[in-house]
Amino acid sequence: MRLSRFFLPILRETPKEAEIVSHRLMLRAGMMRQEAAGIYAFLPLGLRVLEKVCDIVREEQNRSGAIEMLMPTIQSADLWRESGRYDVYGKEMLRIKDRHEREMLFGPTNEEMVTEIFRAYVRSYKDLPLNLYHIQWKFRDEVRPRFGLMRGREFLMKDAYSFDVDQAGATHAYNRMFVAYLRTFERMGLKAIPMIADTGPIGGNLSHEFIILASTGESEVYCHRDYLDFPIPGADVNFDDVSALQAIVNKWTSLYAATSEKHNAATFATLSTEKQVSARGIEVGHIFYFGTKYSEPMKAVVAGPDGGEKPVHMGSYGIGPSRLVAAIIEAHHDDAGIKWPEAVAPFKAIILNLKQGDSATDRAAETLYRELTGKGIDVLYDDLDARPGAKFATADLIGIPWQVLVGPKGLAEGKVEVKRRMDGGRELMTPADAVARLMQ
């Protein structure tokens, strides 16, 4: 992509409304624009990151055995009356009426709808287990949206819903998601720690929040330091191996970890002082087992081997990709801007033509751009007629992992400079070596 043809509205100054670093950097880097309180448009750069995040979420959901679908944003109020949540949910739910005065709502979550779909088709225990998920926009009319994408009203959510014949099956479904989540966040360059959590309006009695530690986090969290170094299950983990998954979950729940609502100061105090981590955290995922809370009132039942009908055991599992974009920035930035982990970066590399208009420099940069693009590398080419300093500042701000500096100084020795954004490491090499480096 040539920067001259891209849409990247960089802000040189910080908009005054942005308090936390991710909000500030997303606005400055031209990733998003606020359209109303807690409602944002994703601009091209922001969309690229959001899609990368969704891709990882999707891959790990699929790997764990969940099946993707897509439910609508608008739901009928009747569904929510069936579960009894229509009156309970309160003002957070955006209620709307269509032209026929029918009561509708913009979905804050999809338990009712997915249960309705399930019960319409599934009759037998033989069709279980089943885990259906989608990635769809949600709306929760927060009293006070803030911190940009971190606490928006409209947000993208991956929500998965598991259906099992009994509690044992549901526990395995829960464990699948637990392990999938560990892998998902790790791939995005985040250290997420599962913590015992409150179940809130979703209900149920087993729940973990996946929290990443960040000073700008919204909640106080407490955990054992050893969690920070626990190994993440590999891509070869067998999601059908019940006891293997249980072992992983057992390990990851063996030590103390709790959010402030579930915090037990006395228990926490029994840890040796150097193992006590008390920090602020950002919730990036939340999983629930809630049994028959919805299947019972909504009559989602299956026939068992004995022919008797029983309500299915369910769980739901959320990840907020739009919030994750912000969370990743909170975890990876410096004074100059964002430092994207490669897995979620909007582009893998950026070529900086440091002397646009100089024929030798233009030729070298163009050649490099064509070569990298030809090899399938997603590269942004800064071909603007701007000063080198401005280009460096932009490149640092938008956080592309690799910067390739092409200028007369290096070209005099037949070299370009390759700079890694994450650690600032830089190295002179020939253009051919630069291509090879980026192919790794």
Place this chain on the structure above:
RNA sequence: CGGGGCAUAGCGCAGCCUGGUAGCGCAUCUGCUUUGGGAGCAGAGGGUCGCAGGUUCAAAUCCUGCUGCCCCGACCA
């Protein structure tokens, strides 16, 4: 939902107290010079001062109402 604050050019702000031709920096456009860490000079464009009433000869400025947004607290992917 309680408390506080803001609304003037794309962004950041001054002007308001004490009413009288709407300003500054950055950005944008043109030209020349410049080109390895946000360049210099010269010129130009861009505003129904959030909206609606009121007071006044005259309102960005004073008064009333409304709307939007932000911050702190109680609530949440």
